[in-house]
Amino acid sequence: MRSVTVGPRPGKDAVDPLLAEHPGTRLIVHGTDADLAAVLLRLLRRSALDTEIGYIPVARRSAVTACWGLPAAPAAAAVLARTGTARPVPLIRDDNGGVLAGRGEIGDIHGEAYCDAVRVFHGRIPKLVVDAGPGGVVVHRGRGVRAATGRAIQIGSTGATPVRDGVPYSREIRRWAWYRHTEPWHLVLHPT
Helix, strand or coil: CCCCCCCCCCCHHHHHHHHHHCCCCCEEEEECHHHHHHHHHHHHHCCCCCCEEEEEECCCCCHHHHHHCCCCCHHHHHHHHHHCEEEEECCEEECCCCEECCEEEEEEEEEEEEECCEEEEEEEEEEEEEEEECCEEEECCECCECCEEECEEEEEEEEECEEECCEECCCCEEEEEEEECCCCEEEEEECC
16 A cells, blocks of 8 residues: 655645545545545545545544544554445535534534524533534534534524634634535445
């Protein structure tokens, strides 16, 4: 297997040449959840979501491994990434051009949010936690937050900063949405 080292959260200059040079080849991402999200964003923008993706997290605590039931131990994750079978899973996007591979959070938020038709909070809450999952968007129950799973969550606030896969968004927002894209991505989930 050929290995290529790129920097954290690889962008167009790092990922696109690999996709062009090796079309249809399984990619294995060894990095953080944010690194995986950066690769997924490039696949989305290049219309290459059918590319199989294996994931080896650098940290044992990874929202992606928890959401999808992947092994957290590097050796087991590497074996699965190389030899496992890929399955289509929902791709979660946001309305600001990003992708959520594992977990999104918005802390100390005052506003309102709906997951499909379910109001998950209204007022001020300490934290909203949203995961990518098999059902699409998964909203975690918390103080003042109702748990829900659906196609999308729409959030309105007086101002807050979303965090995607551990990376804070560049500015405060008043509106935000995470939603299931029309096409899935292909994650190596099951042993062969």
